[in-house]
Amino acid sequence: MYRSHVLICGGTGCTSSGSQKVRAALIDEIRKQGLEDEVNVVETGCHGLCEQGPVMVVYPDSTFYAQVKPEDVPEIVTEHLLKGRPVTRLIYNEAVTDEGKVLSLNDTDFYKKQVRVALRNCGVIDPENIEEYIGTGGYQALGKVLTEMTPDQVIQEVLDSGLRGRGGGGFPTGLKWKLCAPNKADQKFVCCNADEGDPGAFMDRSVLEGDPHSVLEAMAIAGYAIGANQGYIYVRAEYPIAVKRLEIAIKQAHEYGLLGEDIFGTGFNFDIGLRLGAGAFVCGEETALMRSIEGKRGEPRPRPPFPAVKGLFDKPTILNNVETYANIPEIINRGAAWFASMGVGKSKGTKVFALGGKITNTGLVEIPMGTPLRTIIEDIGGGCPNGKKFKAVQTGGPSGGCIPASYIDIPVDYDHLAEIGCIIGSGGMIVMDEDNCMVDIAKFFLEFTVDESCGKCTACRIGTRRMLEILEKITSGNGTMEDLDKLEQLAYYVKNNSLCGLGQTAPNPVISTLKFFRDEYIAHIVDKKCPAHVCKSLLQYTIDPAKCKGCTACARQCPVSAISGKVKEPHVIDQSKCIKCGACMATCKFGAISRQ
Amino acid sequence: MKSLAELQAIREKMKNTMSMRDEDASGIRVVVGMATCGIAAGARPVLNEFAKLVQEKGLSDRVKVSQTGCIGLCQYEPIVEVFEPGREKVTYIKMDAQKAAEVVERHLEAGHVVEKYTMAKSGLK
Structure with a gap:
């Protein structure tokens, strides 16, 4: 029995900043100091604060360490895990007050306005251990659905919750299920769209990496609701950690009898297969995705017939996105009214956003629908770094639009964004400052x-x-x-x-x-000017002869030898040779070079 | 899995593990002095006994066991402090694993301070 748990993030963000090395060092050091029977090291999914990775949380004190390096590990083990003195210099700086008091993570600016529903288990459980998922209430919803509810009641509950598709379309999920349920066929399918392709978006990846069982459970619930016993998850091959964790999760769910035949002794059978996408963006479109699962070229086809009537292998099919599914077990457990109490108007519940671009806290945030954009950018995201002016935010990736700074108080939900020609989309949010064209x-x-x-x-x-x-x-x-x-x-x-x-x-x-x-x-x-000085063809670097001391530093730095001049005399840039790399401007100590 | 009872059994089994990761800080906090002095005096078995018993007895949803640095009374180590919202802090001194078990049973479970091990009893203020 362990007295302390150390949770280390094994999501893609932290993995790329080196969390696996930290984890190995930690396990090694804990063994060295003879603490292996007292301290449990758990690899989890994403905590959301990818900017601060690798992140590590020590329980029961819930101390949040950020940017941990392998060489910091011995100090953390000796000082904190053995002697109980948190290593303040390594704690996420927002979680330490000026007086040196350590705050609970939920009191930091990044987390305090978030409401984690789809991400409820990300960073909290070991995604490769089904028992930890069950320990937080996992598979209770499936049990409840199979033993206490009729398929119609399940659909009604999802309808009442007001949940809408989180992949970008925003179609009411319950309605999608309701349209498919009455269609008679010898075989029906439940599919999961995990072909997350928008540049800068990683919500679904984080759910799959941090809480894969929530998706499996929801798909089984959907299968019961529409009368299907086979599911497919279409996931991009570029998500190796997500694929691996899904494989483990499916295997464990089989071992525990939570997938397969006669689940909970109710006679309900459900199985899930994985299909890997090879990276075509269009395969995130529902009809193209289904063709790709069939083994054909991923191309869309005209609708109708809609997949609810004629989908995968021409059988009635529903397709929902990862984040949509992740909400389902909570809706069943806590009720449609609870879910519908969050959000505004026709946008209920919460939405996960991947914050990226010119923002201090790059990472994953989940907020109630209708939260003002200002809260996301300024309070949670910490604004643009280096004191730059916020210019716009791009939502919805290649399918979306830009919200300019003048609309910073707009509530972020389906309908308000639609009014100004933007979409929530899958949840990518790329922040731009004055330097973006x-x-x-x-x-x-x-x-x-x-x-x-x-x-x-x-x-x-x-x-x-x-x-x-x-x-x-x-x-x-x-x-x-x-x-x-x-x-x-x-x-x-x-x-x-x-x-x-x-x-x-x-x-x-x-x-x-x-x-x-x-x-x-x-x-x-x-x-013929680029106001943000981005478009190279419209830029011109010039040397102010009054300020130039003729030190030759720029001429030596120029990669194409476009700068000429004698020592101690003003230099000149040959515009026909200049490639506008900006190296000269960065080198000049006298501020003599300007960009226009 | 053929019944809900099986699922419930796993959930029960995992309850203690999962509640340690609760961010909620409203319950009782048991803090064991684990500075060099404390460790030398035998604080580690005390800490582990507390951690083990609290989980075994299913108290971990309301009792958190953690350690702290030097409390400043090195000759009375191992020292254990019990913080309970709305009540005065209780400081136990010269603890060992057996005494820890008694504190868990009588104080944490039943709510009675084990006076004979407290600092107040020993005449220190």
Whole structure:
């Protein structure tokens, strides 16, 4: 029996900052000091504060250590685990007051406004140990559903909760199940969309890595509700830790009889298979995903027929996203009314966001729907680093839009964001400051969709390509005002005529930046200037002869020898050679070089 | 798994493990002095006895056992402090594993301070 638990994050974020080495050092040191029977080391999923990784929590004191290195481990073991003196210098700095008092994690700015429902077990349990999941109430919901509820009651409960799809579509989950349930067939399927592909989004990965059983349990519940006994999880092969933990979870659930035949002695059978996606963004679209599971090329098809009628292998199928499923057991356990009490209007419950870009606390946050954007950016995220000015936040990845700083008090929920042409999407939130060029951002996302367009329909395949060409023309300083009109026309054409969600939403980054940052486009076209100094073709580095001392530092630094001049005389940059790398400006000690 | 009772049994078994990771700090806190002086005087078996018994007796949802540094009365180590919301702190001195078991049973479980081991009893203030 252990007197202390040390939880170390084994999510992708902390793994890449070296948590496995810290874990090995910890186990080694604990053994060396003879504490292996007293202290239990547990590898968990994501705590959310990826910026501070590798993170480690010591219980029962719940001391939160951040950025732990293997060489810090002996000190933590001797001082804290043996002698009970927390190593203050290694504690997450927000959790230590100016007086040196250690705060509970829930009292820190990053955590205190969060409500963790989908992430309830992430960072708390060992995802590779089914008993820890059961210990926090896992599989109770499945037991309750199978022994006390009819399929219709389950669907009604999910409907009443107001849960909507968390993958981006926002379609009411209960309604999806209700549409599928009455369809008669010899075989039905429950699928899970774990093909998370938006750049900068990692909500689903964290749930799969930190709490895989919650998804398995929810899929079994969905299977009971719609009358299916086979499930598939379509997960990207680029998520090796998630895949491994899912494999372990499925195996353990079988061993414990929580998947397989006659679950809880009720005669209900349910099994889950894993299918790995090879990285095509379009396979996150439901019809393309199902074709890919069937072993065919991942291309969307027109709907109707909807998957609820004719889905995987032409059988009635429901497909929900990982985070949507992670909410289901809690809705069953705590009731639809509890879930619906969180959020605003038609957006109930909580939403997980992956905060990234120009933000102090990069990581994963879960907040009630309708939380003002300001709370997310300033209170939880800690604002833009280096005192830079917040400019906009990009939500929904390549399918979404930008919310400008002037809308910082907007409540973040499906309907309020839709009003200004944005979407919650899957939950990626890329924060931008004054150094980001909005035209460049639109170009970045369009490059992504051009790459990922499957090519089946013309509007998307050729339309997005032509849009990208116009953006390239503008950012290289050759754009005209007619191009702007053409770009806008084309954007709506692609939006209205594409076959699937990928093409229908691909123009959104362009449409929303045109709406809120049209002046930046005009600056590129008319003034031939990039206000944020990002678009290289529009930049010019010049040396102020009055300030230049002729020290030759810049000339020596220039990788293309574009700077010439005699010692102790002002130097000059040859604009035809300059590649605008900025090395000269960074080198100059006299502030003689400027960028325009 | 063929019945809900089996699931419940695993949940019971894991209860103590999981409640240690509770962020809730409203219950009783048992703190064992584990500085060099405390360890030399035998604080480690005391700490482990507390940790073990609290879990065995299913008290871990309301009692947290942790350690602290030097309390400053090295000659009276091993020292154990019991903090309970709304009650005065109780300091036990010169503890050993057996005394710890008594404290768990009579103080933590039944709510009676074991006067004979307290610092107050020994005349120290």
